[in-house]
Amino acid sequence: MTLAPTRPTWPAPLALLLGPDASELLGVTLGGYGGRLTALRVVTVGVQPGGATVVQYAADVQRADGTTTRETLAATTGSRIPQGAAVLAGRGVEVGVWRWPQDPALPALATAAHPGRLAVALHALGIPRETPPHVKVRAYRPGRRAVLELTGGGPRLFLKIVRPDAVQGLRERHDLLAPHVPVPRPLATTPDGMLVLPEAAGTPVRTLLSRGTPPPPPTALAAVLDALPPALLELPARRTHLQRVRHFADVLTHTAVGADDERAELDALTARLADVDGGAHPSVPVHGDFYESQLLASSGRITGLLDVDTAGRGHRIDEWATLLAHLSVLALHGSPAARGYGAQVLAHAEQRFPRAQLRPRIAAAVLGLATGPFRVQQEGWREHTQERQRLATRWARG
Known part of the structure; x- marks a missing residue:
């Protein structure tokens, strides 16, 4: 069965995992479990410029007793194949495959996804x-992380499942931040990569915007950023969106940008951003991925700060650029509340940072978000990609 109309410009691993041969590969895997693949749909696609690819599928599987179940499958190539994955070959490409929840990179997932075993743990x-x-399941990135929500039998809890070598560092970030900002303090961790968190108070700012409920003012956002502890300066700095522009452009070229005119526009935008004078900015504690879905609020205050995996050393201007990029994409897709809120946040940020240094950073962050429609296989992903790329160009022009 063909999953998607493949493009001749796609790298071989991507064309394999999105084309008709993917069903045969995955069918072999399921045959070992006594199942027969009857339908397959791509859910998410991750591509690295070097060709490494990871694809998550929703599969209909017929069992020996005639019943059909919906399962999650993953297939990876290149450097994305984790140790312990079953490795098959198709069209000269090695492919690592597994079924949810037996993710070889996330050993805690098999326990976390099973209510009985989880209760014992x-x-x-x-x-x-x-x-x-x-x-x-609230989120799943094959081979990287998962977020699960627990209800019933006790208070609502959240489990963050990461690679075993990352769980201690994640706990330390939570413990470091919790006394200073509204980050939930972990209840427990396990050596195989499970972090247990209590529910954070408040409503996601993105939800407030969708409901037409007033979000917290920019000053409330600034107060949270100002409260981040200096100890974060001892942690590694992440590459900024401006530093990752070439990476974003390469991903788009490999996946969603095909026509000559589209490539020319992308090349022009990449060149413009490469020539930007970003200015000198002091290193300060940062969240690292600061946007509306990471923020919970109540009565105009920030009451929760989520996903602190990226917290460390960085530049405050990039925090505002990330938020503004997300709000402008929300506005692009028809959210008047996001457009109005974005205007407030932009006015606040441009009182603190030069417009000529802030807006190219927003453009770079929007370019990163332009990889999203293809990654989640959004209907009409090509058109949505081009809309976001044009939005990035408008920000880059100031």
Whole structure:
């Protein structure tokens, strides 16, 4: 079965995993479990410029007893193949494959996704539940991380599943931040990569915008950023969006940008951003991925700050640029509230940073977001990609 109309410009691993041969590869894997693949749909696609690819699928699988189940499958190539994955070959490309929740890079996932085993594990951690919890998947990036929500049998909890070598550092970030900003303090961790978190108070700012509820003023956002502890300066700095422009452009070239005129526009934007004078900015503590979905609020105050994996050393101007990029993309897709809020935040930010240094950073962040429609296989992804690329160009022009 063909999953998508492949393009001749796609790298071989991408063309394989999105084309008809993917069904045969995955069917071989399921055959080992006594299942037969009857339908396959691409859910997410991650591509690195070097060709490494990871694809998540939703699969309909017919069992020996005639019943059909919906399962999540993953296939990876190149450097994205984790140790422990079953490796097959197709058209000269090695492919690592697995079924949810047996992600070889996330060993804690098999326990976390099974209510009975999870209840036993939580009891051993001193977090007993009256009954096995209901487990809802909130996010899954194959080979990288998962977020699960637990309800029933006790208070609502969230599990963050990461690679085992990352869990201690993530806990330390939470413990470091919790006394200063509204970051949930972990209840427990496990050596195989599970972090147990309490529910944070408040409503996501993105939800407030969708409801037409007034979001917190920019001064409330600034107060949270100002409260980030100086100890974050001891942690590594992440590459900024401006520093990653070439990476974003390469991903787009490999995936969503095909026509000559589209490539010419992308090349022009990349060249413009490469020539930007970003200015000198002091290193300060940063969240690292500061935007409306990471912020919970109530009564005009920020009450929760999520996903602190990226917290460390950086530049404050990039925090505002990231938020403004996300708000401008929301506005692009028809959110008047996001447009109005973005105007407030922009006015606040441009009182603090030169327009000529802020707006190219917003453009670079929007260019990163332009990789999103293809990654999540959004309907009409080509048109949505071009809309975001044109938005990035407008920001770059000031």
